[in-house]
Amino acid sequence: MSADSHHHEQSFWQKYVFSVDHKVIALQYLFTGLFMGAIGGFLVYAFRMQLAFPGSEIPFYGLVNSASYNSLVTNHGTIMIFWFAMPVLIAAFGNFLIPLMIGCDDMVFPRLNRTSYQVFLLSVVVLIASFFVPQGAFGGAWTAYPPLSTTPTYSLTPWGAILWITAVTLELIAFLLGGINFITTLMNSRAKGMKMMDIPIVLWFIVIASVLFMASVGPLVAGAIMMIFDQTLHVGFFDPARGGDPILWQHLFWFFGHPEVYVVLLPAMGIVADVMCVFARKKLFAYKTVLYTAIATGVLSFFVWAHHQFVAGIDPRMANVFTVTTLLISIPVAEALFVYIATLYGGSITFSTPMLFALAFLVEFLIGGVTGIFLGASGADIFLHDTYFVIAHFHYTFVPIAIIATFAGIYYWFPKMFGRMYNEKLGKIHFWGTVLPFNTIFIPLFYLGMAGQHRRIFDFSNFPGLASDGYQTLRIIATVSLVIMILFQIPFVINLFYSIFYGPKAERNPWNANTLEWVAPSPPPHGNFEELPECYRGPYEYSVEGRELDYWPQNEKPV
Amino acid sequence: MNQQAQSAVKPSKISSPVIGMGIFVFTEVMFFLALISAFLVIKAGTPEWSIPDGITLPIYTTLFNTFLLFLSGYFLWNAGSYHVKKNLEETKSQLTKAAVFGLIFVGIQGYEWIQLIQYGMTMHSSIFGACFYLLIGSHGLHALMGAVALLYFANVFEKTQRGTIHALMIFWFLVVGIWPVLFGLVYF
Numbered sequence: 001m002s003a004d005s006h007h008h009e010q011s012f013w014q015k016y017v018f019s020v021d022h023k024v025i026a027l028q029y030l031f032t033g034l035f036m037g038a039i040g041g042f043l044v045y046a047f048r049m050q051l052a053f054p055g056s057e058i059p060f061y062g063l064v065n066s067a068s069y070n071s072l073v074t075n076h077g078t079i080m081i082f083w084f085a086m087p088v089l090i091a092a093f094g095n096f097l098i099p100l101m102i103g104c105d106d107m108v109f110p111r112l113n114r115t116s117y118q119v120f121l122l123s124v125v126v127l128i129a130s131f132f133v134p135q136g137a138f139g140g141a142w143t144a145y146p147p148l149s150t151t152p153t154y155s156l157t158p159w160g161a162i163l164w165i166t167a168v169t170l171e172l173i174a175f176l177l178g179g180i181n182f183i184t185t186l187m188n189s190r191a192k193g194m195k196m197m198d199i200p201i202v203l204w205f206i207v208i209a210s211v212l213f214m215a216s217v218g219p220l221v222a223g224a225i226m227m228i229f230d231q232t233l234h235v236g237f238f239d240p241a242r243g244g245d246p247i248l249w250q251h252l253f254w255f256f257g258h259p260e261v262y263v264v265l266l267p268a269m270g271i272v273a274d275v276m277c278v279f280a281r282k283k284l285f286a287y288k289t290v291l292y293t294a295i296a297t298g299v300l301s302f303f304v305w306a307h308h309q310f311v312a313g314i315d316p317r318m319a320n321v322f323t324v325t326t327l328l329i330s331i332p333v334a335e336a337l338f339v340y341i342a343t344l345y346g347g348s349i350t351f352s353t354p355m356l357f358a359l360a361f362l363v364e365f366l367i368g369g370v371t372g373i374f375l376g377a378s379g380a381d382i383f384l385h386d387t388y389f390v391i392a393h394f395h396y397t398f399v400p401i402a403i404i405a406t407f408a409g410i411y412y413w414f415p416k417m418f419g420r421m422y423n424e425k426l427g428k429i430h431f432w433g434t435v436l437p438f439n440t441i442f443i444p445l446f447y448l449g450m451a452g453q454h455r456r457i458f459d460f461s462n463f464p465g466l467a468s469d470g471y472q473t474l475r476i477i478a479t480v481s482l483v484i485m486i487l488f489q490i491p492f493v494i495n496l497f498y499s500i501f502y503g504p505k506a507e508r509n510p511w512n513a514n515t516l517e518w519v520a521p522s523p524p525p526h527g528n529f530e531e532l533p534e535c536y537r538g539p540y541e542y543s544v545e546g547r548e549l550d551y552w553p554q555n556e557k558p559v
Numbered sequence: 560m561n562q563q564a565q566s567a568v569k570p571s572k573i574s575s576p577v578i579g580m581g582i583f584v585f586t587e588v589m590f591f592l593a594l595i596s597a598f599l600v601i602k603a604g605t606p607e608w609s610i611p612d613g614i615t616l617p618i619y620t621t622l623f624n625t626f627l628l629f630l631s632g633y634f635l636w637n638a639g640s641y642h643v644k645k646n647l648e649e650t651k652s653q654l655t656k657a658a659v660f661g662l663i664f665v666g667i668q669g670y671e672w673i674q675l676i677q678y679g680m681t682m683h684s685s686i687f688g689a690c691f692y693l694l695i696g697s698h699g700l701h702a703l704m705g706a707v708a709l710l711y712f713a714n715v716f717e718k719t720q721r722g723t724i725h726a727l728m729i730f731w732f733l734v735v736g737i738w739p740v741l742f743g744l745v746y747f
Contacts, residue, residue, distance in 0.1 A: 108579070176583075183582055188575050218589030218590030218593055225697075229689070234683065235683060236686060236689065237690075237693075244686060
């Protein structure tokens with residue numbers, strides 16, 4: 001993008017479909033991600049209804065049989081992680097925020113950025129197509145363990161399996177291109193005067209997450225290629241009868257899969273940090289500690305993957321090592337949470353919608369983290385493995401990450417993204433309707449898991465020990481809560497689309513925030529700033545003593 | 560790609576294409592490490608690991624081929640130093656040589672593959688064949704892409720930024736550097 005191209009009249013296609021503008025690409029990722037999230041939500045609705053009311057006709061879906069149950073569960077997991085959490089948290093926020101917050105006009109490689117979204121869109125098409133092939137979408141769980149995923153006679157979805165792994169590989173390639181852009185842009189395009197420690201935490205976290213992604217994605221791509229060969233040519237990389245090793249896939253998958261948790265966690269924590277500082281009018285407590293704990297978490301996340309395999313027949317001595325590393329990783333994460341709480345202490349807190357979501361993130365993620373300790377200890381995990389306790393645990397981490405923190409970010413940057421304000425009342429209705437039912441979905445599942453309810457059963461009436469009335473009541477509570485939570489997304493959708501077009505116009509800096517994106521007009525035009533800003537201080541100078549204003553924008557010239 | 564607009568920004572010591580390619584090559588190294596560890600795991604789990612009966616891997620031809628690939632890397636190194644000295648004619652000739660030797664490397668490998676397949680060694684015939692084609696094929700694909708890119712940039716490099724040439728060099732040195740590891744691991 002040279003400077004003079006800003007004045008070109010762009011056609012609709014250039015502007016919104018084949019755009020190289022980071023903001024348009026960010027919104028493309030955001031809306032595609034939200035659309036996929038809605039599909040993922042529909043899938044969970046269908047199979048949770050089956051679990052609560054087995055064998056009954058489900059409104060808007062129909063009957064769930066064992067095969068379609070497997071497809072629903074598999075694709076719910078896959079979509080929520082690869083096609084909702086990743087595109088919204090990393091790609092949408094990364095693309096939107098990085099150039100704006102470091103005060104430059106676009107990504108370093110805009111065309112690579114456009115390619116990234118196009119490959120991602122292709123992966124969406126392939127995945128959705130997999131629902132319409134003979135025998136339906138892949139049903140071998142989102143972890144795709146062989147031989148289930150490689151042997152059509154086991155998974156019963158020969159076409160779905162191939163399309164699924166192809167879609168996942170394409171999606172990974174899309175994010176690889178995006179990640180290259182994020183890291184390079186943060187290194188090379190920062191505004192004049194912006195030192196390493198002046199970068200907003202959310203950008204640090206998105207970029208550290210990108211580094212983690214880059215380091216871990218290679219092994220999964222290698223595994224995916226081997227799996228495609230196994231599925232199509234029956235080569236047998238993962239087939240012991242042909243000399244292969246099924247555990248090998250688990251190692252390749254989880255070597256990616258566990259860092260992936262932190263790939264989505266870090267951007268979420270970054271969003272929460274920025275939102276908290278603005279609405280508590282406080283400087284982020286211990287900026288460097290937050291940064292270093294994130295790096296420590298990132299490094300440690302590469303040494304914990306086998307805690308997913310405690311019952312897979314790995315050497316017990318190895319299990320000990322992975323128990324230790326898993327418990328170790330809770331230290332930096334806990335430290336970050338304490339630092340966040342310290343940031344709130346003594347702050348002048350406004351309970352706006354983004355702040356409510358940010359605070360809910362801290363509370364809910366804490367529960368997710370604490371229950372992880374039980375699963376990280378190999379002894380306890382042998383009992384709890386593959387039960388609903390695991391389901392409840394990782395939803396208590398992933399829902400705060402992918403839903404609660406995402407909403408905090410969407411509401412907070414809404415004025416900048418669309419140039420208009422959202423409706424605060426609808427936002428608060430949405431908040432309470434999302435967070436309260438979320439707890440009543442998963443707290444019952446903790447109890448069911450501890451009672452030994454296995455996660456891969458589609459109809460508990462076949463298992464007398466698990467079909468008792470008490471357990472069924474818990475399942476119904478969870479399902480009803482889920483339906484309530486889904487219904488409470490309607491205020492969000494109304495708020496989103498109404499406010500985009502008819503909301504009150506937003507000023508440049510409606511929150512009185514410090515970071516550079518608020519210097520640009522709302523919404524920022526192509527090229528972002530009228531004049532590229534310069535940076536004079538850190539991003540969190542709120543309530544500085546001796547200043548009339550309680551904020552101190554990064555670009556304000558010192559007197 | 561976005562250089563003019565960033566002129567207001569403090570320039571970094573390392574150019575963007577080099578950082579971008581560096582990150583990509585890091586990902587590629589992890590990819591190959593995964594393939595190598597998969598190979599070692601499968602090999603360790605197979606009691607009698609041997610090349611299928613009746614098949615001899617063309618070790619001497621491949622050794623010669625390795626030499627050609629190194630030569631290609633050497634030419635590219637030369638091209639880089641000529642480029643720094645702004646000797647455009649020599650840069651172009653060295654880049655072309657690097658590309659041609661890279662393509663010869665891929666060509667000889669393709670010829671070897673045809674022969675191996677004719678002898679009955681396919682991905683499906685044995686787990687050794689599967690691993691062989693997976694590892695050597697992954698490298699071959701990178702070599703092919705790299706050599707074509709070299710040939711392309713040999714023709715347009717006058718219009719190309721220095722950073723892009725350096726990025727290309729980083730990629731090709733990965734292809735050259737990782738080859739001896741794969742060769743030693745799979746062929747012996």
